[in-house]
Amino acid sequence: xxxxxxxxxxxxxxxxRVADLDASKLTITLSETLKPIPPRxxxxxxxxxxxxxxxxxxxxxxxxxxxxxxxxxxLSLDPASSCVQYGTTVFEGMKAYIGPDGKPRLFRPDMxxxxxxxxxxxxxxxxxxxxxxxVLIKQLITVDRRWIPSSxxxxxxxxxxxxxxxxxxxxxxxxxxxxxIFLSPAGPYFRSGVKAISALAVADxxxxxxxxxxxHKVALNYSPGFLPLRVAQKQGYEQILWxxxxxxxxxxxxxxxxxxxxxxxxxxxxxxxxxLDGTILPGVTRDxxxxxxxxxxxxxxILPGLQQTLRIHAQERTFTMDDLWRWSADGRLLEAFGAxxxxxxxxxxxxxxxxxxxxxxxxxxxxxGPLANAFRTTILDIQEGKEAWKDWGxxxxxx
Amino acid sequence: xxxxxxxxxxxxxxxxRVADLDASKLTITLSETLKPIPPRxxxxxxxxxxxxxxxxxxxxxxxxxxxxxxxxxxLSLDPASSCVQYGTTVFEGMKAYIGPDGKPRLFRPDMxxxxxxxxxxxxxxxxxxxxxxxVLIKQLITVDRRWIPSSxxxxxxxxxxxxxxxxxxxxxxxxxxxxxIFLSPAGPYFRSGVKAISALAVADxxxxxxxxxxxHKVALNYSPGFLPLRVAQKQGYEQILWxxxxxxxxxxxxxxxxxxxxxxxxxxxxxxxxxLDGTILPGVTRDxxxxxxxxxxxxxxILPGLQQTLRIHAQERTFTMDDLWRWSADGRLLEAFGAxxxxxxxxxxxxxxxxxxxxxxxxxxxxxGPLANAFRTTILDIQEGKEAWKDWGxxxxxx
Numbered sequence: 001x002x003x004x005x006x007x008x009x010x011x012x013x014x015x016x017r018v019a020d021l022d023a024s025k026l027t028i029t030l031s032e033t034l035k036p037i038p039p040r041x042x043x044x045x046x047x048x049x050x051x052x053x054x055x056x057x058x059x060x061x062x063x064x065x066x067x068x069x070x071x072x073x074x075l076s077l078d079p080a081s082s083c084v085q086y087g088t089t090v091f092e093g094m095k096a097y098i099g100p101d102g103k104p105r106l107f108r109p110d111m112x113x114x115x116x117x118x119x120x121x122x123x124x125x126x127x128x129x130x131x132x133x134x135v136l137i138k139q140l141i142t143v144d145r146r147w148i149p150s151s152x153x154x155x156x157x158x159x160x161x162x163x164x165x166x167x168x169x170x171x172x173x174x175x176x177x178x179x180x181i182f183l184s185p186a187g188p189y190f191r192s193g194v195k196a197i198s199a200l201a202v203a204d205x206x207x208x209x210x211x212x213x214x215x216h217k218v219a220l221n222y223s224p225g226f227l228p229l230r231v232a233q234k235q236g237y238e239q240i241l242w243x244x245x246x247x248x249x250x251x252x253x254x255x256x257x258x259x260x261x262x263x264x265x266x267x268x269x270x271x272x273x274x275x276l277d278g279t280i281l282p283g284v285t286r287d288x289x290x291x292x293x294x295x296x297x298x299x300x301x302i303l304p305g306l307q308q309t310l311r312i313h314a315q316e317r318t319f320t321m322d323d324l325w326r327w328s329a330d331g332r333l334l335e336a337f338g339a340x341x342x343x344x345x346x347x348x349x350x351x352x353x354x355x356x357x358x359x360x361x362x363x364x365x366x367x368x369g370p371l372a373n374a375f376r377t378t379i380l381d382i383q384e385g386k387e388a389w390k391d392w393g394x395x396x397x398x399x
Numbered sequence: 400x401x402x403x404x405x406x407x408x409x410x411x412x413x414x415x416r417v418a419d420l421d422a423s424k425l426t427i428t429l430s431e432t433l434k435p436i437p438p439r440x441x442x443x444x445x446x447x448x449x450x451x452x453x454x455x456x457x458x459x460x461x462x463x464x465x466x467x468x469x470x471x472x473x474l475s476l477d478p479a480s481s482c483v484q485y486g487t488t489v490f491e492g493m494k495a496y497i498g499p500d501g502k503p504r505l506f507r508p509d510m511x512x513x514x515x516x517x518x519x520x521x522x523x524x525x526x527x528x529x530x531x532x533x534v535l536i537k538q539l540i541t542v543d544r545r546w547i548p549s550s551x552x553x554x555x556x557x558x559x560x561x562x563x564x565x566x567x568x569x570x571x572x573x574x575x576x577x578x579x580i581f582l583s584p585a586g587p588y589f590r591s592g593v594k595a596i597s598a599l600a601v602a603d604x605x606x607x608x609x610x611x612x613x614x615h616k617v618a619l620n621y622s623p624g625f626l627p628l629r630v631a632q633k634q635g636y637e638q639i640l641w642x643x644x645x646x647x648x649x650x651x652x653x654x655x656x657x658x659x660x661x662x663x664x665x666x667x668x669x670x671x672x673x674x675l676d677g678t679i680l681p682g683v684t685r686d687x688x689x690x691x692x693x694x695x696x697x698x699x700x701i702l703p704g705l706q707q708t709l710r711i712h713a714q715e716r717t718f719t720m721d722d723l724w725r726w727s728a729d730g731r732l733l734e735a736f737g738a739x740x741x742x743x744x745x746x747x748x749x750x751x752x753x754x755x756x757x758x759x760x761x762x763x764x765x766x767x768g769p770l771a772n773a774f775r776t777t778i779l780d781i782q783e784g785k786e787a788w789k790d791w792g793x794x795x796x797x798x
Contacts, residue, residue, distance in 0.1 A: 044567070044569065045567075045568060045569045046479065046567050046568020046569055047566075047567045047568075047569070049479065053478065073477075074475040074476055074477045074478075075475075075476055075477070075478055076473040076474075076475060077473055077474055077476045077483075078472075078473045078474070079452065079473075079474055079560055079562075079579040079581055080445065080448065080558070080581065080583075082622075083482075083483055084476075084482055084483070084488055084560070084562055084618070085488065085490065085558075085560065085618055085621075086618050086619075086621040086622045086625075087486035087488065087617075087618040087619035087621065087622045088622045088625070089483055089484065089486065091484065121626070122623075122626060123622055123623075123625065123626070124622075124625040124626040124629055157568070159479070159484075159568060161478055161483070161484065163478075163483055164622070167446075168443070168444075168445050168446045169444060169445020169446075169556070169558060169583060170443065170444045170445055170446070171621050171624070171625075171628075171653070171654045172625060172628060172629075173625040173626070173628070173629055174625075180478040182478055182479065184479075184568060203610075204610055205610050206608060206609065206610030206611055209605055209608035209611060210605065211602075211603055211604050211605030212605055212608065212611075212623065213623050218486075218622075218623075219483070219484055219485050219486040219619075220485075220486035220618075220619030220622065220623070222484075222485040222486065222570055223481075223485045223486045223487045223522055223523075223563070223617075223619065224521075224522075224611065224612050224617075224619070225570070226485075226487070226522065226523040226570075226571060226572040226573075227520070227521060227522070227523040227572070229570075229571060229572070230523055230571075230572055254570070255570045
């Protein structure tokens with residue numbers, strides 16, 4: 001029986017000597033028949049699953065069970081399980097890539113693991129050793145390695161999920177949990193090349209609120225947006241631009257962080273994204289865009305297609321719909337794009353709001369503006385191991 | 400194939416001719432061995448389940464499956480199910496009682512069914528015929544009738560649950576769903592008679608906000624409160640009093656609606672509860688308290704223990720922590736209580752907030768103030784069939 005590795009909470013006061021999650025105790029049961037990998041043109045985001053999954057269960061009397069890799073399939077969940085009844089699920093989104101050296105690699109997985117621990121704490125779920133979760137992810141990728149596509153823009157999406165499994169209706173924390181990690185092969189976000197998406201700005205329905213859970217990656221942040229998304233799509237928009245407050249602060253775009261590029265009076269460029277005030281998901285791609293922009297400004301890197309002399313001022317700063325309308329009218333709104341693990345970078349070409357005229361952004365030949373393209377290319381090159389940058393690329397066989 | 404019964408949404412545009420939920424197609428498979436009913440002193444809220452459950456599944460190609468009553472047990476759910484990954488569950492809480500005539504009965508089930516339909520619409524889940532859900536609830540109660548306790552204050556808690564079951568990770572509405580109804584015998588909310596609870600007022604964490612889902616009975620409203628509840632309990636409080644906004648509007652108490660009783664300058668009494676502005680759950684008990692208070696004021700009913708001449712002014716009105724402090728200091732805050740299906744009425748005896756001195760409410764011999772007691776007694780009498788009031792009591796055998 002091991003002591004808990006502290007993950008920043010005090011969830012298990014008084015029961016600190018139950019078993020921690022331990023990847024060295026992993027048992028592997030391989031599927032007797034492996035699935036054929038479906039043709040790539042049938043891959044939608046997260047609709048095809050690989051052969052295996054990781055499962056480990058937490059019981060408050062005994063702690064974490066020995067983790068298993070086993071054939072992927074449904075879980076047996078009581079209908080009174082906490083995750084079903086009260087939404088106690090947290091998750092992560094990550095990707096594995098095959099590098100030019102033929103080795104699978106991850107992108108900044110430490111950020112995902114830290115966020116997973118914070119999300120679990122926010123949902124009062126049992127704690128776990130995040131290093132062991134990462135080892136289990138690597139083990140699963142190794143077992144299902146044949147599913148990692150080798151073409152550029154293709155990857156293996158990873159969904160570590162921690163769900164509350166206490167059986168019972170009392171409105172309180174789940175003292176049982178299941179960790180389940182599964183994989184899904186992913187193509188480029190857009191079928192026919194990269195194209196700009198349209199977004200409807202929505203203020204009546206609010207994604208996240210100060211004192212809410214918007215700053216954590218928890219299941220329950222997503223479903224409240226499904227109905228407004230359906231309404232927006234009926235109006236011809238592909239995603240929602242989430243606004244907050246009477247001043248209509250811009251917060252996120254669909255399930256992505258948002259960036260805008262604004263031309264300054266002095267001819268230099270502001271790259272703006274809302275600050276992490278608790279309503280914004282601390283995205284790994286968001287953080288990477290900010291870091292690369294600052295590295296470019298500092299002369300540490302030259303982003304492709306941009307002049308080294310182009311001064312980019314990356315700022316985490318609140319901006320509103322009024323700002324967008326004003327900057328658009330003044331011809332200063334150069335680009336808008338979403339950033340997230342699934343899409344990497346998605347250009348936004350049109351922003352609607354109620355009966356007002358749409359904001360139309362400049363079209364670009366390849367669908368992405370110069371900054372959006374520079375960030376997408378650079379991040380993808382690092383993810384695919386074509387370029388190295390700091391410790392962002394992590395080889396899977398480094399176990 | 401039947402047309403949809405409209406439940407107020409347009410979810411199924413273009414596929415309006417798939418099968419609706421149809422209780423006449425119910426199949427019943429009884430459990431081979433029935434569980435012994437555990438001793439009542441082992442019943443905690445929602446920890447003991449009866450022998451059977453209702454299950455019906457929605458598929459977008461074929462519509463609702465024929466509903467089944469079958470032995471209660473776990474469901475087979477893919478870990479990528481919408482309800483697990485994105486929190487797409489809605490539910491209801493209801494109770495069945497045995498009346499003096501020996502017949503099981505429900506309390507205002509029409510209100511629960513209408514709210515279930517609204518909740519499903521809010522989560523963009525498939526629609527269903529609410530009358531058929533009620534028939535299925537009655538069928539299940541009839542099958543598990545031996546579980547309905549006959550002692551006063553005991554009942555059979557009913558949890559109709561609709562969960563999104565689409566397998567896939569795309570961040571959009573679930574076009575598959577499972578309706579699962581199950582039952583749990585329930586004792587009085589407090590073990591040792593009725594006693595007042597303590598509540599810690601919390602402003603840093605927010606239960607619900609304008610544009611959020613607080614006005615619907617959706618799974619995801621509950622888990623964000625688990626961590627703050629744990630913190631409050633460590634500070635010695637039993638529940639949370641949820642505040643909203645810079646002016647600290649009082650919204651709900653734990654998972655209950657809140658009422659306060661305030662003495663007016665003219666000696667009459669204000670019964671206040673926050674208005675249904677979208678952040679407040681439209682509770683059935685809440686509605687019943689308001690209706691009974693108005694009936695008392697109109698002379699249509701005399702609430703037990705209260706003088707008919709006592710003028711009660713029931714008002715749905717915003718009030719803040721500052722109001723509570725002021726009214727408490729002036730000796731005008733006579734009672735505070737929570738109202739909900741599980742607890743019926745729970746007196747609040749103490750309200751804390753950060754380092755401020757607790758608000759202490761007057762103690763009463765039986766744990767409930769005069770109004771709290773009057774509402775609890777009357778509602779319980781109607782629920783248990785000892786009194787009839789309007790169409791609130793509904794016999795289960797009226798199929």
